[in-house]
Amino acid sequence: MNAVVYLGPSLPLAAAAEELDAEFLPPIARGDLAELLKRPELPKAIGIVDGKFLSTLCVSPKEVLEVVDRGVKVFGSSSMGALRAAECHHWGMVGVGKIFEAYRTGEVDADDEVAIAFDEETGAPLSEPMVNLRFAVASALESAVVGPATAEAFLHAATSLYFPQRSARAALHAIRGAVPEDEHAALARYFATTAPDTKADDARLLLRAMRDYLTGNRQQTIERAVGVHRGGVALPA
Template identity: 35%
Template sequence: MVLFGGPSLSELALQRCRELGIELRPPARRNDIQQLVETGYRGTIALVDGVFHQVISVGHKELLGAIAAGCEVYGISSMGAIRAYELRTFGMKGIGKVYRYFDQEGDFQDDEVALIHNPTPPYHPFSEPLVHIRVCITDLCTQQEITPKAGQEIIDQLKALYFGERTLETFARLLESASGKAFGDLVPDMAPYRIKQRDVEDFLANITMHS
């Protein structure tokens, strides 16, 4: 397997990739997958992360070309989930909770998986993907810490921002205003809500189970 990933790969995911002998490549950009297929590669391709703001993003045509050539192509977590949803009727396989959000949430948009991060490993993040904040707000509503209306208002305010401005600090300010409680008391740890990372870990765990 060749896996294109970066900021969505946790330490656990990286460890599993090493254990499984998966070839790791940086977030995909236009023609990366086409060039891989042109080398004669016909194995599994897992698209997790991809660049899209600085350079041209991975194309639909090259993904379809990989499928046509006989590769099994999975889309997970970030750019992978976006492309898998767009090509769901053409043989690309979408995996995970982020992928399912495109079906389940009527107002879910591509930029909700995006974040600003350091361009080189370990890809330190400077913003928080809105999809993680959605999961957090859903949990807080379930716990009755905030009302669904207040939660939706927070999402709407964050959706109106450029994705690079959706920081934890901004989320904290909005949540504290809506709840009257300290952010640290309501959300002591964001890790459980980072489903982009969890989706990749689950995908790799399932490979381990069947390998």
């Protein structure tokens, strides 16, 4: 066994399997890494994308560092993985993607930015993460789909929603009539067609970085981990 990845609603399992031959496990929770360390053969690499919280204790930085100390390379992106990588990258965890970078630099600092509701049986997302909406609006601003005032109104509406009810559609409904009609329509089209899914994009980057690491392409691993954000757009507040 070379790789284990804790994955949930950030990326469909079928899409993940196309990127990396790995053992895919459900979103990580407190104690899961300790159970993994009991196996007679440890993986060479572990990827943390999604994790559980609220009703279940989340994986702790200490648990991650215990695995790193055992010589296993641990990668994080997208959701819980990005949070833990932002805390642990100084001690050997590898952070990958734009969301990790946003947490690392302090552009984003709230845990609920990556939180969503999802179906426990199927893993299908039932809401949208705030961090995805932020990156989408930043891209819409850069592309002149909307102006700063509409972007600010949308983000304010989205952050005001409790995370299980948070979605682009709900935020758009909340600002209808409060922003120019043409910009509202343009932003609705944008979310329906071309808005990025940053969580999914970052998850794919993590899987590719793990693949590069496992095949011995260490330089490409480094470039994916630390260079992928160059030239990106700044997040609006």
